[in-house]
Amino acid sequence: MWAVLKLEIIGDNYYAYLAAKKRGEAKTSHSAERYGELLGRDKSRPWVARITGRDPKYGLAREFVKGQKDYSQANSVGSRGVYEYFALKDGSIYEVNARETWKRTRRYFIRVENTEITEISKEEVGRWLENAI
Secondary structure (H helix, E strand, C coil): CEEEEEEECCCHHHHHHHHHHHCCCCCCCHHHHHHHHHHCCCCCCCEEEEEEEEECCCEEEEEECCCEEECCCCCCCCCCCCEEEEEEECCCEEEEEEECCCCCEEEEEEEEECCEEEEECHHHHHHHHHHHC
16 A cells, blocks of 8 residues: 655745756846855755664665646746655654744654555654564
8 A cells, every 4th residue: 555745845836946057058147146145055856765674874764756747737937836745655654844934844754554644753663664674
């Protein structure tokens, strides 16, 4: 069984601009750069990673989940209303990095059981890892 998590990619147009600029397909655009300023210091995109164990360097070993973008609710420039859907496997624990506003992101953990997504603490992740090993 699978569950689906939906995260908004606030400022998706900025991320697309950066990718095009990196590929040499876009020149510097002051209007696009302003979106980067709106995002503040943390310009990270939303992501979801399945916890697979412990890692000596990062603390947790993770496997990043590929999402599916949906532009059907996007505004005219793609700065809001762009969503990414992540298929999550039942019985797994995930770490989520979600952009909540232009300037605020939140990292948290979730458990998927019977297609239900429940937020859990880092301590619960530790207990789960102890039992899984």
